[in-house]
Amino acid sequence: MNTLIIYDSTGTILSSPITGGYIKPTGELHYLEVEITEGKVVTRVDTTKMPHVPVYEDIPKTELEKLQEQVENLTQANAELTSIVAMGNTNA
Template identity: 50%
Template sequence: MKTLIIYDDTGYIYLQMSGMYQVPQGGIQYLETEVSEGKILKSIDISKTPHIPILEDMPKTDLEKTQNQLLETQAQLADLQEQILLKENGGM
């Protein structure tokens, strides 16, 4: 199986991957940056020097989406209950 191995001048291996991958074209660059919690690295803008990381919000997990839907449903239910109570107490 073909495997891409990325290593430095000392022979230290940073990454190896098999299957589908793109072979690096030209030199390999590196960049140290802070990636805030809740963000993921999308790409690197190489049109500027120094190169700039492009970050985006981390996609919500299915659990987070479900929790948000539950909160919305609970809020709607509370609103409906309040409307019913108002109608029962004189229709204000």
């Protein structure tokens, strides 16, 4: 997804589809048009490099995603325990 990011001299993002609030800029305003890959978000812009470089991070998991992962892990652990108990009963 192509998006326009407006940022100040410190690399703080002032305007993008991600930010919702207002931040007073420090120094000059700059912009970048960047491609944001799925599952990533631009958190700031590294202004120490020329040309300036966006800094990407993974989008944090939602509570629902965390719970789904926990259910999958518990289901797998339960299956393993059931298998261990079933093997124990056949050896007795």
